[in-house]
Amino acid sequence: MNPKFSWRTAVNRNPLICLFALAGAALLGGTATAGPTAFKSDYFPMERNLAFELDAPGAVRANVQVFGKDLGDGLKFDLATDEHGLITGGIFAPPGESRQVVVNAFDANGRSIYKGETVVNIDKELTPEFDIPLSGKELEDPLQARFASQLLTAGIVGVSDELTKVQLTLKDPLGKNLPYSPDDIFWELPEGFPEIKYSCFGDAACILEWKPTLEQQAIYICLQTRPRPCVSHIPDLTGPYRYVATGREHTCAITKTDTIFCWGDNFSGQLGAPTTQTCGLSDCSLVPVAIQCPVGEVCKFRALAAGGDHTCAVDTNGKAWCWGEDGTFATGESSNGKLPKFALRQVPAHTPLGAKVDFVAIDTNIGHTCALTAAQDIFCWGDNSLGELGWPNTIIQLTPVATMIMNGNKYTSIATGDMHSCAIQVNGLLDCWGDNRQFQLTGNANSAIFITVNSKIPLLTGKSVRRVAAGQASTCAENSDNNTVCWGKPSLGGSNSLRNPGFVALVGSSSTSLATEVDDCGLGFQNCAQNCLTDSWGDLFCRNWVGAAPPGQLAKVIKPWTDFGVHYTQVDVGPTHACAVTDQHDIWCWGMNDFGQFGTGVMSSTDTSEPKIRTNR
Numbered sequence: 001m002n003p004k005f006s007w008r009t010a011v012n013r014n015p016l017i018c019l020f021a022l023a024g025a026a027l028l029g030g031t032a033t034a035g036p037t038a039f040k041s042d043y044f045p046m047e048r049n050l051a052f053e054l055d056a057p058g059a060v061r062a063n064v065q066v067f068g069k070d071l072g073d074g075l076k077f078d079l080a081t082d083e084h085g086l087i088t089g090g091i092f093a094p095p096g097e098s099r100q101v102v103v104n105a106f107d108a109n110g111r112s113i114y115k116g117e118t119v120v121n122i123d124k125e126l127t128p129e130f131d132i133p134l135s136g137k138e139l140e141d142p143l144q145a146r147f148a149s150q151l152l153t154a155g156i157v158g159v160s161d162e163l164t165k166v167q168l169t170l171k172d173p174l175g176k177n178l179p180y181s182p183d184d185i186f187w188e189l190p191e192g193f194p195e196i197k198y199s200c201f202g203d204a205a206c207i208l209e210w211k212p213t214l215e216q217q218a219i220y221i222c223l224q225t226r227p228r229p230c231v232s233h234i235p236d237l238t239g240p241y242r243y244v245a246t247g248r249e250h251t252c253a254i255t256k257t258d259t260i261f262c263w264g265d266n267f268s269g270q271l272g273a274p275t276t277q278t279c280g281l282s283d284c285s286l287v288p289v290a291i292q293c294p295v296g297e298v299c300k301f302r303a304l305a306a307g308g309d310h311t312c313a314v315d316t317n318g319k320a321w322c323w324g325e326d327g328t329f330a331t332g333e334s335s336n337g338k339l340p341k342f343a344l345r346q347v348p349a350h351t352p353l354g355a356k357v358d359f360v361a362i363d364t365n366i367g368h369t370c371a372l373t374a375a376q377d378i379f380c381w382g383d384n385s386l387g388e389l390g391w392p393n394t395i396i397q398l399t400p401v402a403t404m405i406m407n408g409n410k411y412t413s414i415a416t417g418d419m420h421s422c423a424i425q426v427n428g429l430l431d432c433w434g435d436n437r438q439f440q441l442t443g444n445a446n447s448a449i450f451i452t453v454n455s456k457i458p459l460l461t462g463k464s465v466r467r468v469a470a471g472q473a474s475t476c477a478e479n480s481d482n483n484t485v486c487w488g489k490p491s492l493g494g495s496n497s498l499r500n501p502g503f504v505a506l507v508g509s510s511s512t513s514l515a516t517e518v519d520d521c522g523l524g525f526q527n528c529a530q531n532c533l534t535d536s537w538g539d540l541f542c543r544n545w546v547g548a549a550p551p552g553q554l555a556k557v558i559k560p561w562t563d564f565g566v567h568y569t570q571v572d573v574g575p576t577h578a579c580a581v582t583d584q585h586d587i588w589c590w591g592m593n594d595f596g597q598f599g600t601g602v603m604s605s606t607d608t609s610e611p612k613i614r615t616n617r
Contacts, residue, residue: 048089048090048091048092049090049091049092049093049122049127049149050090050091050092050093050122050127050147050148050149051088051089051090051146051147051148051149052064052077052079052087052088052089052090052091052145052146052147053086053087053088053145053146054079054086054087054088054103054105054134054145054146055085055086055087056087056105056113056114056134056143057137058107058113058137059081059087059105059106059107059113059114060080060081060087060106060107060108061078061079061080061081061087061105061106062078062079062087062103062104062105062106062145063076063077063078063079063103063104063105063106064076064077064079064091064101064102064103065077065101065102065104066091066092066093066094066099066100066101066102067099067100067101067102068094068096068098068099068100068508069482069507069508070094070096070508070510071094075091075092075093075094077089077091077092079091087105091147093122093127094122094536094537095122095123095124095510095536096121096122096482096508096510096536097121097122097482098119098121099119099120099121099122100117100118100119101117101118101119101120101132101147102115102116102117103115103116103117103132103134103145105134105136105145112136113136113137114134114135114136114137114143115134115135115136116132116133116134116135116144116145117132118130118132120147123149124536126149127147127148127149129146129147129148129149130147130148131144131145131146131147132144132145132147238584238585238586239582239584239585239586239587239614239615239617240255240256240257240261240585240617241253241254241255241256241261241581241585241586241587241615242254242255242256242569242581242585243304243570243581244570244571244572244579244580244581244587245304245305245306245311245572246306246517246572246573246574246577246578246579246589246597247264247265247270247306247307247308247309247310247311247574248265248307248308248309248574248575248576249264249265249309249574249576249577249592249594249595249597250262250263250264250265250266250270250271250306250309250311250595250597251263251264251306251574251577251579251587251589251597251598251599251615252271252272252291252304252306252311252313253288253304253581253587253615254301254303254304254313256585257300258300258301258302258316259290259291259299259300259301260272260290260291260301260304260313261288261289261290261291262285262288262289262291262311263285263286263287263288263289263596263597263598263599263615264284264285264595264596264597264599265279265282265283265284265309265595265596265597266282266283266284266285266342267282267283267284267309268309268310268324268325268326268341269323269324269325269326269340269341269342269343270306270309270310270311270323270324270325270342271285271289271291271311271324271342272291272292272311272323272324272342272344273289273290273291273292273342274292274340274342275289277596279594279595279596279603280594282595284595284596284603285596286596286599286600286601286602286603287596287599287600287601287616288599288615288616291323291344292342292343292344293344294343294344294346297315297319297344298315298316298317299315300315300316301313301314301315301316302314302315302316302360303359303360303361303362303371304362305362305363305364305369305416306364306572306574307330307363307364307365307366307369307416308325308328308330308364308365308366308367309324309325310322310323310324310325310328310330310331310364311323311324311364312330312331312347312362312364312369312371313362314359314360314361314362314371318357318358318359318360318373318374319346319359320332320346320347320349320359320362320371320402321344321345321346321347322344322345322347322364322369323341323342323343323344323345324341324342325341326339326341326343326345328367328382329367329368329381329382329383329398329399329400330364330365330366330367330368330369330381330382330383331345331347331369331400332345332346332347332369332381332400332402333345333347333400333401334400347369347371347381347400347402348402349371349373349379349402349404351377351404352404352406357373357374357375357377357379358373358374358375359371359372359373359374359379360372360373360374361413361414362414363414363415363416363470364416365416365417365418365470365472366418367382367383367388367418367419368380368381368382368383368384368388368389368416368419368421369381369382369416370389370390370414370416370421370423371402371414372411372412372413372414372423375410376410376411376412376426377404377405377410377411378390378404378405378411378414378423379402379403379404379405380402380403380405380421381399381400381401381402381403382398382399382400383397383398383419384396384397384398384399385397385398385419386419386420386434386435386449387433387434387435387449387450388416388419388420388421388433388434388435389403389421389434390403390405390407390421390433390450391405391406391407391433391450392406393449393450407431407450409425409431410425410426411423411424411425411426411431412424412425412426413467413468415468415469415470415475416470417434417435417440417470417471417472417473417474417475418435418471418472418473418492418518419434419435420432420433420434420435420436420440420441420470420475421433421434421470422453422468422470422475422477423468424465424466424467424468425452427464428463428464428465428466428480429452429454429464429465430452430453430454430460430465430468430477431450431451431452431453432450432451432453432470432475433449433450433451434449436448436449438473438474438488438489438492438493438494438499439487439488439489439496439499439500439501440470440471440473440474440475440487440488440489441453441456441475442456442457442487443456443457443487443488443499443500443501443502444456444499444501457477457485457487457501457502458501458502459479459483459485459502459503459504460477460479460485460502463479463480463481464479464480465477465478465479465480466478466479466480466511467511467513467514468514469514469515469516470516471488471515471516471517471518471529471573472491472492472517472518472529472575473488473489473490473491473492473494473518473529474486474487474488474489474490474516474517474518474529474531474545475487475488475516476505476514476516476531477514478509478511478514478533482507482508482509482510483504483506483507483508483509484504484505484506484509484511484514484531484533484554485502485503485504485505486500486502486503486505486516486529486531486545487500487501487502487503488500489529490527490528490529490544490545490546490547491518491527491528491529492518497548498547498548499548500548500550503550503551504553505531505533505543505551505553505554506533506541506553506554507553509533509535509541509554510535510536510537511533511534511535511536512533512534512535512536512569512570513533513534513569513570513571513572514532514533515531515532515533515571515572515573515578516529516530516531516532516573517529517530517573517574517575518530518575519544519573519575519576519591520575520576520607521544521546527546528544528545528546528547529544529545530542530543530544530545530573530578531543531544531545531551531554531573532554532571532573532578532580533554533571534568534569534570534571534580537567538566538567538568538569538582538583539556539557539567539568540556540557540559540568540571540580541554541555541556541557542554542555542557542571542578543555557580557610557611558610559611560588560611560612560613560614566582566583566584566586566588567582567583568580568581568582568583569581569582569583574591574597576591576592576594576597577589577590577591577592577593577597577598578590578591579598579615580611586614586615586617587599587614587615588611588612588613588614588615589611589615590608590609590610590611590612591607591608592605592607593606593608598613598615599615599616600613600614600615600616601616
């Protein structure tokens with residue numbers, strides 16, 4: 001092991017000394033970083049996510065630059081030699097495909113003596129180790145700059161009356177544990193001390209880029225003044241939500257503990273629980289309420305969707321459930337009034353051979369619902385008057401029975417619009433089926449009910465699809481160039497002059513979620529579509545699509561004035577409102593709140609264009 005850093009420490013040392021061993025001088029002289037993000041470099045808010053090492057004769061420093069379509073002039077890092085003559089350090093390369101990494105090495109006179117570059121994909125977590133061959137000064141052996149992002153984590157493994165133990169584990173980019181010496185290294189730290197990330201080579205030194213949060217400084221002060229930690233844990237100051245789904249005038253969300261809460265209009269029982277408040281003539285709830293599951297069911301969920309005045313979800317046992325609009329076949333078999341309208345009703349599903357299926361994802365709209373299984377098959381139920389349930393097209397026009405699409409293809413995702421559906425094959429091809437009167441399948445006239453659309457949309461030709469969303473009359477997809485493309489019409493029933501065969505909604509979108517749906521746009525119901533996405537950098541982008549001309553690029557939505565530090569992780573769009581989840585596990589909504597669909601405890605007839613108040617926790 002390279003002697004630059006030593007991780008050896010005695011197990012029974014004083015906790016204050018052990019904390020110093022972990023944090024070094026950062027606890028004394030580092031500037032605190034507010035909020036829960038603890039480990040930031042001088043280039044705040046960038047983390048050093050790649051280790052760099054270069055052993056180059058005559059070189060005393062190196063300049064590393066990272067370029068990408070979304071990075072403007074690029075990022076630059078200057079690295080110098082250490083006491084062993086190696087040029088080492090850490091750089092930050094934002095996650096994304098086709099990052100250009102350029103290395104320049106300089107001698108003591110400032111002359112560039114070695115240079116090299118490569119194009120590499122940077123993963124969100126761990127990027128596989130890669131080398132960049134350098135050319136320039138003649139050498140007997142090839143010269144290469146090394147980059148790696150193995151992950152060394154320190155996590156709590158035991159707590160006793162005497163001490164709290166934290167153990168190191170080294171993992172490769174695939175999550176496999178790697179050998180590390182010494183095998184077991186512990187620090188004594190207060191309970192609740194967070195995981196600490198390092199970037200390092202398996203047999204070399206690690207790069208420690210860490211500055212304490214305010215909470216960690218408090219721990220340090222406690223250790224100075226008391227022999228035992230004066231806090232037992234760091235409280236979770238974040239919200240409860242991890243995923244949101246918007247219906248016509250209601251909202252539902254999955255929490256971090258896999259439960260579901262809903263709020264807004266409850267006229268049809270779409271909130272999954274009885275409510276006592278009223279909004280006009282309708283039952284409603286202005287705050288989130290927990291759904292009521294059938295007795296004996298797991299009541300934990302892995303997927304959620306809201307459409308019209310109903311909601312559907314998949315539990316952690318793989319069962320599909322729907323509630324609200326009892327009698328609408330999009331929610332499965334009707335209870336014929338035997339159950340309350342808010343009751344959860346299971347949608348049974350079996351393969352053609354009679355085997356039960358394990359659902360992993362679901363989407364629903366006004367008239368039909370589709371779900372994806374762990375075996376990568378798709379089942380649909382509801383209205384099939386325009387072929388929106390898929391293949392074979394002999395399925396009766398209305399069926400509450402989950403019916404498997406029998407075309408032999410395997411899929412990774414599903415999206416349902418008003419009267420059409422789209423799904424991504426495992427090979428990246430996009431299949432769409434159902435209504436094409438608004439050109440929402442192919443962007444142009446086509447009589448086929450079920451079609452692979454990549455070659456029909458010019459901006460998708462020759463490219464694979466990574467993400468898809470379907471609305472009332474529009475479809476959007478992100479292609480393998482990281483560009484988001486939309487086609488169809490902005491609203492149902494508009495003239496054919498409004499149609500578009502495909503326009504780029506956002507270049508270099510690198511989306512983490514994508515949504516499109518009809519919106520009144522303040523001009524009267526069903527006049528346009530709203531397209532939104534969240535990207536891998538935590539930004540939210542939206543724009544309304546109105547009229548025949550394609551809209552401009554999606555615009556970045558202003559972050560809530562109460563917290564400019566939020567990073568969005570997922571968004572969904574409904575006909576009256578839209579909501580997005582942040583990495584703080586809060587939900588922020590905008591649009592109409594006349595049925596309390598924001599979940600803030602109040603309702604309003606004002607149409608807002610940006611998030612103002614977060615949903616109640």
